[in-house]
Amino acid sequence: GTREQRWEMRVHDLGTRRIVHLIDRTGSYTAERMRVDFVANASHELRTPLASLLGYIETLQDEAGEDPAIRGRFLKIMNDEARRMQRLIEDLISLSRIEADKYRKPEQTVDLNTLVEEVRLELIGGGRPRAADLEFDLSAVPPVLGDRVQLSQLLHNIIGNAMKYGRDATPVRFQLAQRDDGMVQLSVADEGEGIPPEHIPRLTERFYRVDSGRSRAMGGTGLGLAIVKHVVERHRGRLDIASIVGKGTTVTILLPGLTGAQPPEAVS
Numbered sequence: 001g002t003r004e005q006r007w008e009m010r011v012h013d014l015g016t017r018r019i020v021h022l023i024d025r026t027g028s029y030t031a032e033r034m035r036v037d038f039v040a041n042a043s044h045e046l047r048t049p050l051a052s053l054l055g056y057i058e059t060l061q062d063e064a065g066e067d068p069a070i071r072g073r074f075l076k077i078m079n080d081e082a083r084r085m086q087r088l089i090e091d092l093i094s095l096s097r098i099e100a101d102k103y104r105k106p107e108q109t110v111d112l113n114t115l116v117e118e119v120r121l122e123l124i125g126g127g128r129p130r131a132a133d134l135e136f137d138l139s140a141v142p143p144v145l146g147d148r149v150q151l152s153q154l155l156h157n158i159i160g161n162a163m164k165y166g167r168d169a170t171p172v173r174f175q176l177a178q179r180d181d182g183m184v185q186l187s188v189a190d191e192g193e194g195i196p197p198e199h200i201p202r203l204t205e206r207f208y209r210v211d212s213g214r215s216r217a218m219g220g221t222g223l224g225l226a227i228v229k230h231v232v233e234r235h236r237g238r239l240d241i242a243s244i245v246g247k248g249t250t251v252t253i254l255l256p257g258l259t260g261a262q263p264p265e266a267v268s
């Protein structure tokens, strides 16, 4: 959105002189506005599946509920709606945890080779559609100072997106490598329909979606990349999203490796 300039004026009357103090409140206004929008969006996202659930419960309570075929069909839909609410609440909790940890340095020594392998097995084991198209190109990388749970979430979210928005029967390629400057590079490339450039800067905003219908149909919460951004920031890393419409998207994350990026202190 547009960033409105907002000033607060304070006048100090000193008898013979008057001091006019202008304070730039633009930043805090934006933060407050974002918080209000966030609560409104989150409530709306929860209200929709909840209204649907209540509707089905009501229908099942009258005669329709006695037909086993209808019951089965409705219970399946109700299960999907409840799961959608559960995913949303879990993502909201994750996001608030990561935000609460913002100023706390992550301090686990995380071996990304092992973590990626765990996530790979979870993705395949979860019976996710298209899991067979996952390709992993892994090279040994130095450990990073990090938070294992949050880095696992980051991996799930970026690989999950590539699987959700990639085209059927096209591969999703994951790469893990060390760069010459000591940074560890994680990237995920898909061959989906890509993202028009004007949307790219906004993808990490909470609930921002290019195509809400598609996101919802794929079970998306609209919070995945917001979580990724916060995890990357907490780990002092970098996030880059590159996309070509019609060709696909590549998400790249750089994290400081424990060796190389942080040279040992000089010995005197």
Ligand code: ADP
Binding pocket: 157, 161, 162, 165, 166, 190, 192, 193, 194, 195, 203, 204, 208, 209, 210, 211, 215, 216, 219, 220, 221, 222, 223, 224, 225, 226, 249
């Ligand atoms: P969602 O739960 O909607 O997937 P995300 O925060 O993970 O939420 O992503 C935000 C939006 O960015 C998605 O709704 C989708 O429009 C777009 N997006 C994310 N990853 C990709 C991708 N690999 N290809 C195309 N679009 C993507």
